[in-house]
Amino acid sequence: MKFREYQDRDMLALDLANQIAGELGAALRQGGRVLFAVPGGTSPGPIFDVLSDVALDWSRVDVVLTDERWVPEDDPRSNTALVRKRLLTGKAAAASLLPLRADSDTPEEALDALAAGLKDHLPISVLLLGMGDDMHTASLFPGADRLADALASDAPVLMPMRAPGVPEPRITLTAPVLGGAMATHLLIFGPAKRAALQQAERLTPEEAPVSVVLDQATVHWCD
Numbered sequence: 666m667k668f669r670e671y672q673d674r675d676m677l678a679l680d681l682a683n684q685i686a687g688e689l690g691a692a693l694r695q696g697g698r699v700l701f702a703v704p705g706g707t708s709p710g711p712i713f714d715v716l717s718d719v720a721l722d723w724s725r726v727d728v729v730l731t732d733e734r735w736v737p738e739d740d741p742r743s744n745t746a747l748v749r750k751r752l753l754t755g756k757a758a759a760a761s762l763l764p765l766r767a768d769s770d771t772p773e774e775a776l777d778a779l780a781a782g783l784k785d786h787l788p789i790s791v792l793l794l795g796m797g798d799d800m801h802t803a804s805l806f807p808g809a810d811r812l813a814d815a816l817a818s819d820a821p822v823l824m825p826m827r828a829p830g831v832p833e834p835r836i837t838l839t840a841p842v843l844g845g846a847m848a849t850h851l852l853i854f855g856p857a858k859r860a861a862l863q864q865a866e867r868l869t870p871e872e873a874p875v876s877v878v879l880d881q882a883t884v885h886w887c888d
């Protein structure tokens with residue numbers, strides 16, 4: 666794991682967005698389409714703001730969330746809504762969003778169709794992940810009902826997930842899909858997440874799911 670500490674959140678957003686843009690640009694120069702996987706939650710908005718204004722051939726970029734909360738898109742917790750508002754705007758409006766949400770009561774009902782729409786676009790060229798204080802990443806939560814299946818090397822591309830204390834069902838990319846990314850960045854803010862990350866390095870993936878990507882990741886942190 667590489668660890669980068671920044672003076673402030675503005676510096677982090679500028680620098681991380683530049684690194685990601687460089688990696689997307691390099692992947693685009695190889696021809697064809699490029700898959701960019703992004704987190705939801707509270708952390709990535711400022712990085713999206715910078716990236717959305719970068720000149721890239723966004724028309725060849727497919728964007729997918731690392732995970733989604735099974736809520737309608739007009740719900741304030743919708744990760745899809747965040748990506749539409751903060752990333753797929755400006756120059757990046759030309760990118761295509763591969764959906765992780767459909768209009769069904771449960772993720773199980775839409776799983777096969779959503780996975781079919783994603784499979785042909787793999788592997789992920791650039792992966793940006795977030796992490797919770799509980800060491801979850803994407804929707805791989807400690808104690809989640811399907812965590813062991815999602816961590817397995819033969820896990821399907823997408824899995825539904827439910828976890829104690831998490832208010833809604835989730836759908837998530839699984840460990841082999843995250844592990845297959847060509848470039849991986851983990852974005853965390855504040856002392857609690859830094860301490861959690863240090864703890865995760867000593868724990869198993871069942872205890873600390875984020876640990877499955879730490880070997881391959883560059884961690885970006887500031888207070």
Ligand SMILES: O=C1O[C@H](COP(=O)(O)O)[C@@H](O)[C@H](O)[C@H]1O
Binds near residue numbers: 703731798
């Ligand atoms: O629920 C989620 O949480 C994580 C971390 O979010 P943050 O608000 O602590 O930055 C996020 O990476 C994930 O995509 C999201 O669904």
